[in-house]
Amino acid sequence: MISFERLETALVRFSAGLALFGGLGLLFATCATCLSILLKLGRRSAEALLGPVWVEEHLSWLRPILGEEELVTYGVGFALFAALPWAMIQRGHIKIDLFEPVLGQRFNRFLDLLGDLALAVLAYLILTRQWFLIFKKARGSKEPLGNLLLQGDFEQAVGRMRTAQESQILGVPLWPTYVVAELCVLAFFIVACFCVWRSARALLSPAQVGQA
Amino acid sequence: MVFEFITPFQLGLLSFPVLLLVIALRIPLAASMFVIGLLGTYLVSGNIRMMDSQLKTFTYGTLTNYSLSIIPLFLLMSEFATRGGMSAALFNAAQAWLGHRRGGLAMAAIGASAGFGAVCGSSLATASAMGRVALPELDKAGYSGALSTGALAAGGTLGILIPPSVVLVIYAILAEENIEKLFTAAFIPGLIAMLGYMATIAIYARVVPNSVGVAARLAYRQRFRALFAVWPVMLIFALVIGGIYTGAFSPTAAAAVGVAGTALVAIANRSLTLNALKESLLSTAKTSAMIFFIIVSAGVFNSFLSSAQVPQTLAAFFLEADVSPWMILIGMLLMYLLLGMVMDSLAMIFLTVPIFVPIITQLDFGIPPSEVGIWFGILVLMSAEIGLITPPVGLNLFVINNMSKNVSIGETYKGALPFVLSDIVRIALLVAFPAITLGLVRLFY
Numbered sequence: 001m002i003s004f005e006r007l008e009t010a011l012v013r014f015s016a017g018l019a020l021f022g023g024l025g026l027l028f029a030t031c032a033t034c035l036s037i038l039l040k041l042g043r044r045s046a047e048a049l050l051g052p053v054w055v056e057e058h059l060s061w062l063r064p065i066l067g068e069e070e071l072v073t074y075g076v077g078f079a080l081f082a083a084l085p086w087a088m089i090q091r092g093h094i095k096i097d098l099f100e101p102v103l104g105q106r107f108n109r110f111l112d113l114l115g116d117l118a119l120a121v122l123a124y125l126i127l128t129r130q131w132f133l134i135f136k137k138a139r140g141s142k143e144p145l146g147n148l149l150l151q152g153d154f155e156q157a158v159g160r161m162r163t164a165q166e167s168q169i170l171g172v173p174l175w176p177t178y179v180v181a182e183l184c185v186l187a188f189f190i191v192a193c194f195c196v197w198r199s200a201r202a203l204l205s206p207a208q209v210g211q212a
Numbered sequence: 213m214v215f216e217f218i219t220p221f222q223l224g225l226l227s228f229p230v231l232l233l234v235i236a237l238r239i240p241l242a243a244s245m246f247v248i249g250l251l252g253t254y255l256v257s258g259n260i261r262m263m264d265s266q267l268k269t270f271t272y273g274t275l276t277n278y279s280l281s282i283i284p285l286f287l288l289m290s291e292f293a294t295r296g297g298m299s300a301a302l303f304n305a306a307q308a309w310l311g312h313r314r315g316g317l318a319m320a321a322i323g324a325s326a327g328f329g330a331v332c333g334s335s336l337a338t339a340s341a342m343g344r345v346a347l348p349e350l351d352k353a354g355y356s357g358a359l360s361t362g363a364l365a366a367g368g369t370l371g372i373l374i375p376p377s378v379v380l381v382i383y384a385i386l387a388e389e390n391i392e393k394l395f396t397a398a399f400i401p402g403l404i405a406m407l408g409y410m411a412t413i414a415i416y417a418r419v420v421p422n423s424v425g426v427a428a429r430l431a432y433r434q435r436f437r438a439l440f441a442v443w444p445v446m447l448i449f450a451l452v453i454g455g456i457y458t459g460a461f462s463p464t465a466a467a468a469v470g471v472a473g474t475a476l477v478a479i480a481n482r483s484l485t486l487n488a489l490k491e492s493l494l495s496t497a498k499t500s501a502m503i504f505f506i507i508v509s510a511g512v513f514n515s516f517l518s519s520a521q522v523p524q525t526l527a528a529f530f531l532e533a534d535v536s537p538w539m540i541l542i543g544m545l546l547m548y549l550l551l552g553m554v555m556d557s558l559a560m561i562f563l564t565v566p567i568f569v570p571i572i573t574q575l576d577f578g579i580p581p582s583e584v585g586i587w588f589g590i591l592v593l594m595s596a597e598i599g600l601i602t603p604p605v606g607l608n609l610f611v612i613n614n615m616s617k618n619v620s621i622g623e624t625y626k627g628a629l630p631f632v633l634s635d636i637v638r639i640a641l642l643v644a645f646p647a648i649t650l651g652l653v654r655l656f657y
Contacts, residue, residue, distance in 0.1 A: 016494060019493065019497035020490060020494065020497075023494075023497060026284055026285065026471075026493070026496065029281065029285070029468060030285065030468045030471045030472055031472075033464075033469070034468060036465075037461065037465065037469065069278045072278060072281050072464060072465075072468070073276050073277065073281060074276060076276075076281035076284055076285070077277075077281075079284060079497065079500070080275040080284065080500055080501060081275055082497070083498065083501035084501050084505070086494065086497050087497070087498045087502050087505070092498040092499070092501065092502045093242055093502055093505065094502060094506065094559055096235050096236060096241070096554070097238060097605075098236065098555075098604075098605065099237075099238070100238060103238075108238065111238045111239065112238070114237075115238060115239045115240050115243060118239055118240070118244075119240060122243060122246050125267050126267060129264060129267035132268050133268060133269070133272060177276065181271075181275070181276075185271070
């Protein structure tokens with residue numbers, strides 16, 4: 001049987017690692033924006049000094065990054081999805097603790113359990129509903145994707161993913177972003193389930209609160 | 213409707229006490245709003261289709277939204293600013309110019325907090341960064357614990373009062389207002405807040421003379437040298453806020469520039485080690501995920517309220533009622549003061565803005581309707597921020613009090629009281645003269 005403490009350490013490390021990996025998305029968004037601004041400034045300066053025609057002919061690459069806003073959106077979006085398990089395991093969600101002192105230790109622990117349970121249920125609902133985004137019935141038959149897979153019609157199943165939405169400027173397919181988002185929500189759900197266990201354990205075995 | 217005995221509007225109204233009860237029972241705000249919003253949507257629509265579609269798209273749509281990307285970027289900028297050693301340079305500069313005056317060192321802490329607020333969008337971060345630098349100096353110079361902790365807790369609020377401000381971004385999202393205009397509008401009230409706090413210290417020092425110590429007067433050469441040391445902060449502020457005001461950058465791009473600027477300063481000061489970067493990213497991740505989960509939940513809850521026609525019906529009720537718009541406004545602001553004593557300012561804003569803004573923007577205050585939302589945003593910001601320095605849950609008070617060695621929390625409460633009065637006077641001024649808030653907006657847009 002996996003010990004609670006080992007699992008907690010592993011999940012804390014995993015959530016921190018995922019959040020840090022997501023943080024790279026934030027740094028990427030920062031770099032993309034700054035580079036784009038510098039390129040824009042460079043182009044304007046070059047046009048002022050050398051003339052727009054010459055710049056277009058010889059320095060056509062000197063222009064802001066195409067789809068910079070989309071790069072920022074998906075970089076930051078990744079950071080946010082990746083941060084969900086970390087906020088959960090760190091008990092980062094705002095609670096109003098005004099009545100905590102008067103509610104009694106046991107009742108407070110019960111409420112902690114209820115709060116974690118609510119978040120876990122939400123994580124489950126988002127996980128199971130958001131799944132739909134990946135395999136959006138954009139075109140083709142209305143056959144459920146599960147049926148397609150069972151029937152072995154992989155071509156149409158993959159086709160569904162391909163024919164799903166594309167980003168407006170860069171025109172890249174969006175389904176990989178949905179997959180990443182879904183995986184992060186899955187991690188959020190797993191961590192939320194662990195937090196329910198953590199709270200239940202604290203409620204049932206008061207002696208172990210310090211470790212919980 | 214699933215139930216016949218209750219109208220959607222009544223259900224919407226009923227959801228408020230239920231929500232307040234649930235969050236009073238320490239259920240996370242995000243989960244409370246999400247679950248009640250989903251249930252309400254189901255009860256009003258009578259089927260699960262709308263609920264289903266919200267679950268499918270709301271989270272992804274909110275987390276991958278360019279305009280909202282500004283929030284984690286400003287949070288990361290605040291992290292880098294906090295770790296970048298800028299607070300010490302700012303305090304030194306303010307101290308060099310103000311330290312020799314009566315109460316000057318506390319005024320310097322306020323000035324430095326305002327300077328820090330210009331590159332930091334968070335109140336707690338400003339309070340803790342300035343507290344770390346200024347508290348030992350105030351203590352050494354013989355300032356009373358009440359004044360030094362009260363002043364620093366109040367100074368921390370300048371982090372959100374002076375743009376950029378994360379709270380203002382959240383207001384902009386909820387009220388569907390323009391972020392650029394809100395940042396522009398916040399500038400003069402933020403400066404007034406700083407001057408108001410300094411004036412409060414000057415009065416405090418005269419009323420309680422033994423609460424302040426003295427510091428040596430520095431030569432102008434030293435003063436200018438100290439001032440020159442804060443050029444990175446000034447440059448970042450000029451780039452970020454100047455970029456937004458002049459329209460050179462979008463607010464999100466300006467936030468990214470701010471992240472890069474504060475990171476470069478921190479690297480130059482050798483304070484952005486790999487460990488510090490890791491801590492900054494983790495702290496940003498935690499706060500961002502918390503805020504975004506509430507934004508998603510608030511979206512679900514507000515969609516329920518809209519489907520139950522709550523904001524629209526309430527707005528129509530107040531329009532028809534024979535009550536002065538000013539009384540309604542004052543009532544709302546008083547509610548912020550009271551709620552601020554027991555509730556986190558973010559929670560308060562998420563719960564009230566979607567209801568208050570549709571009402572307030574319908575009322576006639578003698579200013580163009582398009583400006584009412586901006587003006588109200590600044591008033592909400594100012595009123596909500598008072599909650600950070602009022603007992604029993606004023607977070608800034610606890611942050612600063614924890615840092616001080618021999619000051620009781622009671623003394624800190626007492627020390628913060630004059631600053632609360634200064635806040636109330638400022639809000640009254642901004643209510644009476646909307647032009648103070650809207651002047652710059654009219655000039656730029």
